[in-house]
Amino acid sequence: MRIRGEKQQLSWLVVAALAALPIGLAMHRGGSQGGKGAPYVPWARFDSLSDRDLVRQMEALSFDSSPWAGDAQRLLVGRYVADSPSLARYGPLVTIEPVERSYSRPLLERGRIVARFINQEADSYPKLGILPRSITYWWIEGPYTTGGGHAVFISTRRDSVSRRIEILRKTRARVWFHAEGAPARPVARWYWYDHDEQGWYSCQGGCCRSGVVSGA
Secondary structure, eight states: OHHHHHHHHHHHHHHHHHHHHHHHHHHHHHHHHHOTTOOOOOOOOGGGOOHHHHHHHHHHOOBOOOTTTOEEEEEEEEOOOTTOGGGEEEEEEEEEEEBSSOOOHHHHHHOEEEEEEEEOSSOOBGGGTBOTTEEEEEEEESOGGGTOOEEEEEEEEEOTTTOOEEEEEEEEEEEEEEEOOOOSSOOEEEEEOSSOEEEEEOOTTEEEEEESSOOO
């Protein structure tokens, strides 16, 4: 009788263990996606997103318009040469504003909008995807700290009737990273070269610059 009781008790333990097995697998599967103590964040590669997805992100973001967070200046058109100053001229006056929230490195590598360029003038700046009287959004993704990051400048405008954001152009660019102390809050600036203008952003671990040519 004692042996039968032990077998009966063991059978109930087996049933309970089998019943709990799917729950354990589900918990393990869910926990493995985001890592220990980290929420799961899906990948959002730029090429996998539709224009509607991008517009939805743009409308959900808040940007820091304070002067110490952003920058405003006339962008260089042409190339500055000391003995031929006529090769360069002032272009449109464009404001750059960072997104208010900071991004962790894994989140930025998955792809996020980090800043926007506001151009209220009739001149354009095609190298950075800046069109006349428009707003351009700066997207960064990929392993930017090891040279594998890239950027996209998303040119937009608002429809005069519906007030909806329309995507007009997508200009791909490079990302250069420099490891250095970053500000406590997101900051975006214009970065000037003799032959180019670039956007500068305080990404985690240092700073990220995007443009057409290298200035490293």
